[in-house]
Amino acid sequence: MKDATPSDAAYVPSALQDFLLSDEDRAFRTEVRGMLASALAPLADRIENQDDWSAVKQGIRAIGEAGYLKLMFADLYRGSLSRPGLTHATILSEEAAAINYAFETTIGSALSAAYPLHKHARPEVRERYLPGILDGSEIGAICVTEPDVGSDSAGMKTRIRYDGATDEWVIDGFKRYISNASVADTYIVYGITDDAAPAQKGMTALVVPKETPGISFPRRYTFVGRRGCVVGEVRFEGVRVPAANLLGDVNGGFRIMLGMFNFERIILSGAALGVARTAFQIATDHAQTRVTFGQKLGCKQLVWDMIAQMSSRIDAAELITYRAAKLYDAGLSGKDLAKPAAMAKLTSTETACFCADRTVQVLGGDGITKEYGRAEQLFRDSRAMPIVAGTSEMAKYLIAGADMPALKPNL
Ligand SMILES: Cc1cc2nc3c(=O)[nH]c(=O)nc-3n(C[C@H](O)[C@H](O)[C@H](O)COP(=O)(O)OP(=O)(O)OC[C@H]3O[C@@H](n4cnc5c(N)ncnc54)[C@H](O)[C@@H]3O)c2cc1C
Structure with missing residues (x-):
């Protein structure tokens, strides 16, 4: 079986992301990538090939035990970061989704449940239900x-x-x-x-x-x-x-729900980046090795077009996603955060679908065949992203609604 999964060395953040993230953020990415490579990567085959929930749960438990489900709760976090926040939860989500999308889904659900428990629960209820979710022992x-x-x-x-x-x-x-x-x-x-x-x-x-x-x-x-x-x-x-x-x-539940959706969309944007970048790396690896008509596939202008479009969209998605995460960490919330969060979700999830689709195209038959690596898996996994946590259409209403506040959208 040919391995179309990108090499770890090739899987590096772009210059644009380096521009947005601080030295501490980048060091955290390195830390989290190392942890996930040893704790999650060995579980990915069981999840994909056996549809094995227990492997997902095992991965979430490892993430919880490492303290990473507390990143958004500075009063509870005890790790290496001086100012943990949504930026780091988004990095976690991106890196986990690059290994297998199922991890991100469960991280997202854990944080979406933990957020109202941390912020809005009565103390005794918080004490009973929050610790188990944050250490990954409960779902x-x-x-x-x-x-x-x-x-x-x-x-x-x-x-x-x-x-x-x-x-x-x-x-x-x-x-x-x-x-x-x-x-x-x-x-x-x-x-x-x-x-x-x-x-x-x-x-x-x-x-x-x-x-x-x-x-x-x-x-x-x-x-x-x-x-x-x-x-x-x-x-x-x-x-x-x-x-x-x-x-x-x-x-008061509607307000709690909106607050949850804001950060859930940003975390999901990180996951979409993880999927998009993994797909892109598979496409560029293939284009630089596969020979057609006596030349590397990557020499063909039509392939350059696909690579350039993927590359540009991924960088745009990175910028808009980490801008939204940084805005949350700077204290933006509620209506003020709704537009940047929706823009991140719209751009990143559509980018994941685009990159997964174009990667299949660059690979030809290899892209749609399970025997030749992860391209077909990414193609399938990405499709739900513009639907969950508010569809692309709903994201557009949030964005345009903020741009034209005097108009009521005709939903
Ligand atoms: C894998 C997966 C996991 C999920 N997990 C959860 C979860 O944990 N908890 C939870 O509560 N929900 C969850 N959901 C539900 C998800 O949030 C909804 O599927 C999503 O909000 C869309 O709702 P719907 O499927 O009913 O589609 P509909 O609301 O029926 O929309 C169908 C289509 O019509 C479009 N549409 C609808 N209204 C308009 C309009 N006014 N103008 C233009 N277009 C419109 C939509 O954008 C969409 O394209 C999950 C969904 C999936 C697929």
Whole structure:
């Protein structure tokens, strides 16, 4: 079997990325790459060829034990960085996705569950559920999407009511496309508490442990790519949790969700970069070795066009992704961060798809054949990226909406 996976030596960040990242950031990239090469790379075959969730879990546990799931929580982090933040979580995501996309999905879910627990949970709830997610021993899941509600998350049908007699919240609803659905330990569930108000003022977020009676997992989906990832349905039927499991304020869930989406999109942008750069390296390696018509493939002008387009788009995606991460670390949040985060997500995920597609084209038959390396895997794995965490179309609404604040987009 020919190995079309890029060599480690060739896989270096571009000059543009060096421009954005500090010496400490670059040293962290080296540190994290070394750790992931020994802890995650040996698991990648089991994930891709056996669809093995336990290998993904083993990788997440190693990342957690190394302290990397605490990068966004400076008060808990104990590693080498003087100022840890989203920049470093994005580097982690990029490097993990370059090895296998399944790792990034689980890192993203862990941080998206940890964020509201860290910021909005009551102290006793935080103490119970946060440490396990951050050390990688427990798995988190985010429950927003429903059969009738994806992009239009404000239209969700899941209902949450307060039962004063028992001092509990009661959840009834059906969520789909939930990453880690049946394998999670802790669920962050969004539902409507005030029917009379718009969702922006009537949505609430709760922490729900898996063992709670009334939770079931009717189906696991089969996807294009993303092997090893467990994504499925979660049903809540009269699920009761203590009043203290409330995150933030009653009817304050929409704001928590928007805050989560902002950084989740930036982390996903990092993963898209990891996929795009891996594809690019495979394409350039191939173009410099494969001979057609008596010459290296890379000598053909039509191939130069593909390489130049990939290269330019990757650098643009790097700039826009790490700018967004740096803005978050500088304190930008909420509406102010929505546009840069959406621009990063749109640019990077579309770049990942473009590069994976063009790499297949540069490789010809080798690109679409499992026997000849990872090009076909990257092609499959990249396709969900412009859909998850808000589609490209929704990202465009966020961007244009910020550019034309006086206009209400016709959704
Ligand atoms: C692999 C995977 C993992 C996921 N993990 C999670 C998870 O952990 N938790 C979770 O809650 N959700 C998760 N999701 C769901 C994901 O967030 C949704 O799929 C996404 O938000 C799109 O929603 P939808 O699939 O219902 O598509 P729809 O909202 O039905 O949209 C379909 C298409 O129409 C477009 N469209 C919709 N409305 C408009 C409009 N007004 N104008 C123009 N175009 C429009 C969309 O952009 C899209 O192209 C996951 C999805 C996938 C595929």
